[in-house]
Amino acid sequence: MTWDWQVFLQDDGSGRTYLEWMLEAWRWTLAVAGASWLVAMVVGALVGTLRTLPNRPWLVRLANAWVELFRNIPLLVQIFLWYFVVPKIIPAFQQVPGFVLVVFGLGFFTSARIAEQFRAGIQALPRGQRYAAMAMGFTTWQSYRYVILPMAFRIILPPLTSESMNLLKNSSVAFAVSIAELTMFAMQAQEETSRGIEIYLAVTALYALSAFAINRVFAFIENRMRVPGFVAAGTGGGH
Amino acid sequence: MLGLDFSFINLDVLQKFVWGGLVFSVQLTIVATLGGIFFGTLLALMRLSGKRLLMAPATFYVNGMRSIPLVMVILWFYLLIPFLIGKPIGAEVSAIITFIAFEAAYFSEIMRAGIQSIPRGQVFAGQALGLTYAQNMRLIILPQAFRNMLPVLLTQTIILFQDTSLVYAIGAYDLLKGFTNAGKIYGRPEEAYLLAAIVYFVICFALSWGVKRLQAKIAIVR
Numbered sequence: 001m002t003w004d005w006q007v008f009l010q011d012d013g014s015g016r017t018y019l020e021w022m023l024e025a026w027r028w029t030l031a032v033a034g035a036s037w038l039v040a041m042v043v044g045a046l047v048g049t050l051r052t053l054p055n056r057p058w059l060v061r062l063a064n065a066w067v068e069l070f071r072n073i074p075l076l077v078q079i080f081l082w083y084f085v086v087p088k089i090i091p092a093f094q095q096v097p098g099f100v101l102v103v104f105g106l107g108f109f110t111s112a113r114i115a116e117q118f119r120a121g122i123q124a125l126p127r128g129q130r131y132a133a134m135a136m137g138f139t140t141w142q143s144y145r146y147v148i149l150p151m152a153f154r155i156i157l158p159p160l161t162s163e164s165m166n167l168l169k170n171s172s173v174a175f176a177v178s179i180a181e182l183t184m185f186a187m188q189a190q191e192e193t194s195r196g197i198e199i200y201l202a203v204t205a206l207y208a209l210s211a212f213a214i215n216r217v218f219a220f221i222e223n224r225m226r227v228p229g230f231v232a233a234g235t236g237g238g239h
Numbered sequence: 240m241l242g243l244d245f246s247f248i249n250l251d252v253l254q255k256f257v258w259g260g261l262v263f264s265v266q267l268t269i270v271a272t273l274g275g276i277f278f279g280t281l282l283a284l285m286r287l288s289g290k291r292l293l294m295a296p297a298t299f300y301v302n303g304m305r306s307i308p309l310v311m312v313i314l315w316f317y318l319l320i321p322f323l324i325g326k327p328i329g330a331e332v333s334a335i336i337t338f339i340a341f342e343a344a345y346f347s348e349i350m351r352a353g354i355q356s357i358p359r360g361q362v363f364a365g366q367a368l369g370l371t372y373a374q375n376m377r378l379i380i381l382p383q384a385f386r387n388m389l390p391v392l393l394t395q396t397i398i399l400f401q402d403t404s405l406v407y408a409i410g411a412y413d414l415l416k417g418f419t420n421a422g423k424i425y426g427r428p429e430e431a432y433l434l435a436a437i438v439y440f441v442i443c444f445a446l447s448w449g450v451k452r453l454q455a456k457i458a459i460v461r
Contacts, residue, residue, distance in 0.1 A: 071443075073401075073443070074402070074404040077415060077439055089242065169306075175408070187314065200315055207306070
């Protein structure tokens with residue numbers, strides 16, 4: 001076969017080239033992933049923390065139920081639920097744009113995974129840290145705010161990195177409800193131009209590039225946030 | 240209730256639309272798990288072999304697969320397989336090949352961690368008994384690695400089962416498609432999505448509960 005990279009300079013029928021379309025689709029991918037990441041981090045941190053609260057059995061149960069609910073339904077099905085079913089059951093959602101609904105779907109789906117990381121990170125802390133905070137006379141809120149969460153956050157940075165990269169990859173599922181992101185572009189441009197291999201290669205490269213960028217940003221944060229003398233779980237060890 | 244009407248669902252509809260899809264989803268999950276573990280173990284052995292010629296391609300394959308969205312991998316295979324073998328291929332067959340190839344990368348990471356979790360002394364003990372590399376792996380290392388990693392392997396299988404819904408991208412007839420088709424024909428798409436969600440939830444919840452039980456059991460044996 002022969003390569004035909006000039007396909008990207010062709011007009012797509014609406015006055016823009018396929019290259020311009022693809023870059024716009026990339027921005028959509030980054031927008032979906034970025035907004036969902038915010039939702040997932042805020043909700044995930046909250047739910048994950050709730051799961052570790054002492055003497056609050058009902059909050060713990062509620063948070064556990066949240067994780068089980070959003071973890072055991074496929075992402076594609078959840079996105080369909082947000083996009084088709086929620087607006088039907090709750091009429092107020094009919095005014096909400098599709099982009100926001102997808103962000104809810106992807107964000108809450110990922111929040112369950114991030115909540116699991118937060119719970120594991122908090123429980124990985126030596127019990128003495130919690131007791132030390134109590135001995136200082138901290139309230140529960142203060143001990144989480146000043147002692148437990150800052151350390152737990154550093155412990156779970158590596159899994160948060162891969163979860164964030166997963167989120168970016170999972171944003172591709174938004175194609176199913178016609179969000180104009182990279183995968184949607186790949187499918188449509190492949191059909192229109194029949195130059196599938198070139199299109200797919202470019203789209204794949206953009207996904208890999210974005211994932212790599214996320215990886216570097218987190219590596220930078222991890223480096224900056226490192227507490228001297230404290231080795232995060234998972235990096236040391238061995239037999 | 241909430242403007243929803245589930246009255247179109249009965250045994251006939253389930254049998255006509257949903258059953259075939261469920262069977263395919265389960266088949267795809269089982270075949271991809273077995274194939275993925277087989278090829279994943281090979282990849283893991285390549286990466287741990289210490290020989291550059293084996294390590295480099297396996298590392299490239301695993302990292303490459305893991306940095307691409309599954310939907311793109313599904314689309315890639317659906318495009319490339321007919322191109323390579325010169326004749327069109329069904330969405331279902333394409334999905335099976337794709338999932339084996341894709342999951343092999345993920346299972347290989349699990350198996351690699353499992354093999355590395357075996358104390359070095361086990362390897363040395365095998366060598367001291369005069370076992371060849373293959374015998375050592377087959378009789379000593381892999382059974383233990385497999386056992387140690389069983390809960391993780393099963394958890395990955397549950398994720399895999401959820402991911403099979405993504406064959407939507409190439410229109411293969413799976414569990415989700417069964418429900419959406421029924422919903423379309425009876426004019427009740429929202430109800431069908433909801434039912435699909437419930438079925439997936441029940442299956443995945445039950446499976447992960449089982450894995451948790453298994454994990455507790457294994458923990459006691461150790």
